[in-house]
Amino acid sequence: MACADVDMHIRGADEERRRGSCIEPLRIRCYQASEFVPDDKGQLHDLLQKQPAVLGSLQVVSGLLSFGLGIVFAVTQEMRQSLFTLFRLSHMTGALFIIAGVVSNLLFKFPGLLAVSLVVNSGCIVVAVGAACLISVDLARWSPENEQHLRMELLELCVLGFKGFLSAVLCFWFSKEKLHAQSP
Known part of the structure; x- marks a missing residue:
């Protein structure tokens, strides 16, 4: 104004x-x-010009998709059939990315959440890499009779890659803003 x-x-x-x-x-x-x-210029003015809330909203939507895929896997597959189902990877990653997206959306109203958002998004990257490794192991030892589950695990792997990319971009922006705020 x-x-x-x-x-x-x-x-x-x-x-x-x-x-x-x-x-x-x-x-x-x-x-x-x-x-x-x-x-x-207000607090986090340069960061908010980049619209991190849009990426946060994408994180929430992809987290909901992962959570839904996890429910489908839990209903249609036995527990011992895959690591994906055994460790409830999509439930865990979905919930974590929903939280990360909500925190990223709240930065506009509460700039003090910058450090929290940076930590949560960094944790999301670590969890996404771990989940991708477990899904890759699962895909390597997959049996051909469960082709439908194979496609859903590939979809989850793509969604994990997308969510990891979103978190990496947000972490880059947040760390750059944090360093800018600390410098005199």
Whole structure:
């Protein structure tokens, strides 16, 4: 929002009264700003210009997708059939990414959550890499009779890659903003 330090001094061209007339002449008045004052940038202004809330919303949606895939796997597969189902990877990653997305969305109202968001998104990257490794082991020892589950695990692996990429971008932005805030 722009603001200005305005000089409210009224400058007018006074005209003399017309002789013999009772009508007062018009006065011309001009208001002129004497100096413009630049906007003060708020906390996290540069970061919020990059719209981290959009990436946070994508994290929430992909977390919900992972959580839904986990429910489908839990219902249709035996517990011992895959590591993906045994460790409930999609439930865990889905819930973690939903939390990370919500925290990233809250940065606009609560700038103090920057450090929390950085830690949560860093944790998301670590969990996503671990889950991707377990899914890869699962895919390497997969039996051909469960082709439908194979496709869903591949979908989950792609979603994990996407979520990891989102978290990496957010971590980069957050760490850059944190370093910018600490420097004098």
